[in-house]
Amino acid sequence: MHRWLNMPHVRQWWDKAGASLDEVERKYAPRVAGTIPVSCFIIEIDCRPIGYIQAYWLRDFPENSACALAEPSERSASLDVFVGEPELLNSGIGSAVVRMFLNDVVFGRMKAERCFVAPSQNNHAAVAAYHKVGFQNSTTIQSADGTEAEILMWCQNSAQID
Numbered sequence: 001m002h003r004w005l006n007m008p009h010v011r012q013w014w015d016k017a018g019a020s021l022d023e024v025e026r027k028y029a030p031r032v033a034g035t036i037p038v039s040c041f042i043i044e045i046d047c048r049p050i051g052y053i054q055a056y057w058l059r060d061f062p063e064n065s066a067c068a069l070a071e072p073s074e075r076s077a078s079l080d081v082f083v084g085e086p087e088l089l090n091s092g093i094g095s096a097v098v099r100m101f102l103n104d105v106v107f108g109r110m111k112a113e114r115c116f117v118a119p120s121q122n123n124h125a126a127v128a129a130y131h132k133v134g135f136q137n138s139t140t141i142q143s144a145d146g147t148e149a150e151i152l153m154w155c156q157n158s159a160q161i162d
């Protein structure tokens with residue numbers, strides 16, 4: 001996680017400041033331990049760790065920018081994802097992982113009604129990947145820190161996503 005979170009392509013859209021090893025441990029260890037309500041997973045291909053994905057209920061994070069406009073229901077969830085290894089970008093992995101994650105975790109295990117994501121409007125790869133999975137644009141919102149506009153996108157648990 002420490003290496004990935006300091007990769008330029010992840011820093012650009014995740015946490016611009018990057019993260020020290022201590023910061024990574026302080027932030028993610030409680031998620032792994034389950035003391036913070038975020039379900040987190042390492043993405044693996046053939047046993048090789050290549051990225052990270054997490055899901056949570058929006059009601060647990062009212063400061064999330066999606067809450068400003070979505071007026072989330074009790075069963076509205078959100079996810080965040082990155083492919084950490086730069087040579088694997090743009091080869092269909094991100095969208096395939098999100099599709100699987102929606103089916104297995106967000107709409108499967110969590111039984112969410114809707115899933116919201118809010119990529120920066122300039123994050124064309126993320127917007128394209130979410131569209132491929134079936135997310136629809138809802139509206140454009142200002143990010144929590146007010147710097148970059150984000151596109152609020154959502155996806156309904158109407159059926160299994162093929």
Ligand SMILES: CC(C)(COP(=O)(O)OP(=O)(O)OC[C@H]1O[C@@H](n2cnc3c(N)ncnc32)[C@H](O)[C@@H]1OP(=O)(O)O)[C@@H](O)C(=O)NCCC(=O)NCCS
Nearest residue numbers: 013082083089090091092093094095119124125126128129
């Ligand atoms: C978002 C992310 C997970 C997508 O993963 P991925 O494996 O690259 O996604 P996919 O290959 O499935 O889809 C990406 C699509 O974006 C397209 N794309 C990439 N850069 C683009 C650009 N500048 N303009 C338009 N489309 C672009 C790709 O061509 C691809 O579409 P295609 O399959 O129709 O050709 C990955 O880019 C990533 O980890 N980014 C850094 C972290 C991040 O932004 N996370 C999301 C925060 S909301």
